[in-house]
Amino acid sequence: MDREGWTKILEAVEELSEIHEKGVSDPTRCREFNTRAAVLLDRLEEQGATAAADRMMDILGGCSPKDFSPCDNRQLTKGALERLRDWVRENAEKS
Secondary structure (H helix, E strand, C coil), X not given: XXXXXXXXXXXXXXXXXXXXXXXXXXXXXXXXXXXXXXXHHHHHHHCCCHHHHHHHHHHHHCCCCCCCCCCCCHHHHHHHHHHHHHHHHHHHHHC
16 A cells, blocks of 8 residues: 555544544544544554554444443543554655
């Protein structure tokens, strides 16, 4: 994948991070995060970015939106998103 592709993925990961931070106690935002993360996963798979797709699958695996309580895995998801962002950024710089 070229630098532009990695840059677009980086932007999508940063948007997901913002949605996740705002959606910690808002079930609507939490579901939006889950949906957009699934769309990004699909995009990563289509582009052949299998390592990034595996990381996104791990994030989605720990994501379970709840209606009346905050996310149990909030800190784990936040950390996984930060690591994914850093990894994508490194790949963009190498391209």
